Amino acid sequence: MGAKDNLWILTAQCPSRLGTVDVVTRSLAESENYVVAMNSFDDKATESFSIRVEFRPLGGETSLEKFRELFEPRAERFDMQWQLTEPNHRTRVAIMVSKYDHCLNDLLYRYRTGELAIDIPLIISNHPDLKPLAEWHGIPYFHLPITPDTKPEQEEQVWQLINEYRCELVVLARYMQVLSAAMAARLDGWAINIHHSLLPGFKGAKPYHQAWEKGVKLVGATAHYVNNDLDEGPIITQGVQAVDHNHYPEELVAKGQDIESHTLANAVRYHIQKRVFLTGNRTVVFPD
């Protein structure tokens, strides 16, 4: 058995208060669940508490049941939101793309090799271009074109598909459409977008061109949760890449692809491993 096999993950969040850690750890100990690694953080600014525990139920299902029994009423007294994630859980991810395929290709690779513990029940795009890539991986590809006029209907279709396929996470892997406020609200907290700049710098369109105009010496990418404000959702992680005078906008576009793919993959991994917690418009991310 590998050192990390068979580990359950417990995550919980609640308002700051004395005893938050204890209520978690005591319940685990009393139910014979063995803690392998743990992180907690109490955010002063939002007065919120976040905890993530990797544990092994020594008594198997019995330990888990006993834990739930003990923990549920205690957690309630602390207004604690909590979640158990089982060892072999694969998060169901809907990927949305347009024509750029570098992020999609990277996610598909990590999916195919199992590096990311995800299932990809479907890929949705406003263009037909990336269908062959999806098909090679045996993943249904939905081409849902969009125009300003058809946007509401298209988004409704997207929403139906996400639900029909019971997706737990939506990844905008260079989906070049601005979501409507309504759609953004529906996806609040469980959709990840990659933006090709170090936000909040260079929001909106053509960030590499903006970056070149300003003569920056570093370009980057930002993975963030989608919310109502365009390119303003809570940041999960950022990546960076040195550039120089030799890089015109088109070279920046090419040069940035690796850091975009890598940054998005990191954000997805943090999310599915339950490392990310929201505190206001910022995130707590326990490192892997």
Add this chain to the structure above:
Amino acid sequence: MGAKDNLWILTAQCPSRLGTVDVVTRSLAESENYVVAMNSFDDKATESFSIRVEFRPLGGETSLEKFRELFEPRAERFDMQWQLTEPNHRTRVAIMVSKYDHCLNDLLYRYRTGELAIDIPLIISNHPDLKPLAEWHGIPYFHLPITPDTKPEQEEQVWQLINEYRCELVVLARYMQVLSAAMAARLDGWAINIHHSLLPGFKGAKPYHQAWEKGVKLVGATAHYVNNDLDEGPIITQGVQAVDHNHYPEELVAKGQDIESHTLANAVRYHIQKRVFLTGNRTVVFPD
């Protein structure tokens, strides 16, 4: 009050066993000590458990006393080694140097501005060169020359001074002498050395020259605890720097100084903030 003021640190380590976390967190909760941040790790390879907690005693001294009362017998049952570090504790550090002053200069700056919570009661060197730098900072400087013949006496003098000045940590900031086995044994676990390579690569003398011979494209530095085996002690942290064909050995020496200083300062900070735990010949380092 700043978000991080007035925080105590509890660190503990013991053999892996069910309930290790609970015994810590329960004792803190019952004594009204408020956990602000926590990390624990259970190392599969050595079957050892390490935990670090930042907490605020809500009831002041009373909470602390109560914690000690509750925790001591419980910790004993787990064979737990533990330590409490108070908020304003400044670790007493003896710095040893030869002629290179970049690491010393960097540590002195961080000491002077309070960035590193250390006191430097004395600096020991086998050369007189860096005395003016020590004096400007008002720190006693002991020039203890060394030859193969006088090594045992010199090391004994060093040992006396470290004790006389009640130092808690010894930092070899480019001290260009190999310690005797006896001296290394005395300092085991509480002396940090900086080696100017990415260990275990390029051990021993002139690592930058070795690196140049091999045509590497990255050079680095390694901060590690001193032990009996030269350049083989447990690694705390490593830093790295890209280089190219334009860097001959003397340029590598110059180029590496920043990464050496920075890597050593990180190791000292991790150590004094009680982030480093030994598990066999490897370390657990909880990030800051």
Add this chain to the structure above:
Amino acid sequence: MGAKDNLWILTAQCPSRLGTVDVVTRSLAESENYVVAMNSFDDKATESFSIRVEFRPLGGETSLEKFRELFEPRAERFDMQWQLTEPNHRTRVAIMVSKYDHCLNDLLYRYRTGELAIDIPLIISNHPDLKPLAEWHGIPYFHLPITPDTKPEQEEQVWQLINEYRCELVVLARYMQVLSAAMAARLDGWAINIHHSLLPGFKGAKPYHQAWEKGVKLVGATAHYVNNDLDEGPIITQGVQAVDHNHYPEELVAKGQDIESHTLANAVRYHIQKRVFLTGNRTVVFPD
């Protein structure tokens, strides 16, 4: 026309001597070839001169012919080895793999999107596993199993294929076989290998396991030219990745895949863009 379209590359190397740069630049100017970017370096240690020029022939084919006419006899007087690479040249690359596919997958992606200006006429493997991946990209896949006994024959087959398909570069993308001295000699200077450690550290088998044993805090990858000495060929580029106590050998293996792929892709790009020059057992690499 993009800023970098239609650029020819001139590379040359010769013993150090007064006038080496001039002979190149004068010939370019006199034949109406417009220099867009240039790097030269005169290595003191080996007393060798390397130059790389990107230029645009203002008079088209006429300029190029005139350049060749002028330059050839002058270069000869300087014992200069030189090469012209045309704007749309795609280097023909044979990729060799075993079972790990992360480097292959990455190279295929960069090939498919044109990010790397290469053709991949064939993929050779000692295992059948990666055939589907090759096929999806429409690339012939040769499964040439190997045993200690059949090694000479297998290598001969490999050699025939490389020649038959007129390959200009061989990339060992995690090909887990040690080449014979004879084969290594044949590929000297035009085969790139990726080793999953920061060479010269952790040569040979299972470098991540070696790294874990030593408790390093950084792992890395090294792309180098193949030569007679195992893992000792001239280093082209190296990449690095921070790790911590949480990473057992199997996590290091997983964690290192990105840096391996990325480092190998960089080396291939430097090579095909004619940025790499040998000076003894070290390389000069002009940055992109």
Add this chain to the structure above:
Amino acid sequence: MGAKDNLWILTAQCPSRLGTVDVVTRSLAESENYVVAMNSFDDKATESFSIRVEFRPLGGETSLEKFRELFEPRAERFDMQWQLTEPNHRTRVAIMVSKYDHCLNDLLYRYRTGELAIDIPLIISNHPDLKPLAEWHGIPYFHLPITPDTKPEQEEQVWQLINEYRCELVVLARYMQVLSAAMAARLDGWAINIHHSLLPGFKGAKPYHQAWEKGVKLVGATAHYVNNDLDEGPIITQGVQAVDHNHYPEELVAKGQDIESHTLANAVRYHIQKRVFLTGNRTVVFPD
């Protein structure tokens, strides 16, 4: 003799045109000046040519004189601005500071050890605090307080001092005052400022607080030439540092100091080694 001793630097810039490189290299060759390293770049966007050559005059002063004779009229025909920098030239730098001393301390260290080939004839501050640091290094310290009312006079005094001490470069090492348009114009192109953010993000006051509000996962520093637009001058180099939820604004301030010092030192080094060329509001920086 070290590999890099006794090297002269020639830098030149002019409008793009056929033969720009040749006019430089031919003149060097004909006057028996030996080229050791060279970089040139022809910027498509601004149609300007930049070149930097390190060379060794084989015939000593005779070679240099002959070069000047040959090159001057040729350069004139290309509207070339050019400059020769002698091997042991130490740039005279005026440093301006307020109360933060991390950048000053770092520059003083690199000055003292000779790592940066600069002289620091004077330090100017609007506060008296850092006088002892200046004095220990034996550098005159001018305390010129400033209020909105006295700003014109103060800036005039600064200007007089810079001239009186014949400074070639002004470094604003966390000088917390906005220069007047008139003063900025006077210093255009030969004053370097460090701003503690990744410009153009977080311009103006308290960038770390702005960064914390936005929940970024990377903070950085930007060294740029001063011009009329606040925090908008041409960027020379940028540095970056990962941060996480554990860093409140005051921790970001502390954490950022190293990257600020380091980034500023790099910019100063690039400048004094004549690696930086302006092309519009962007820079060409040939790497060291």
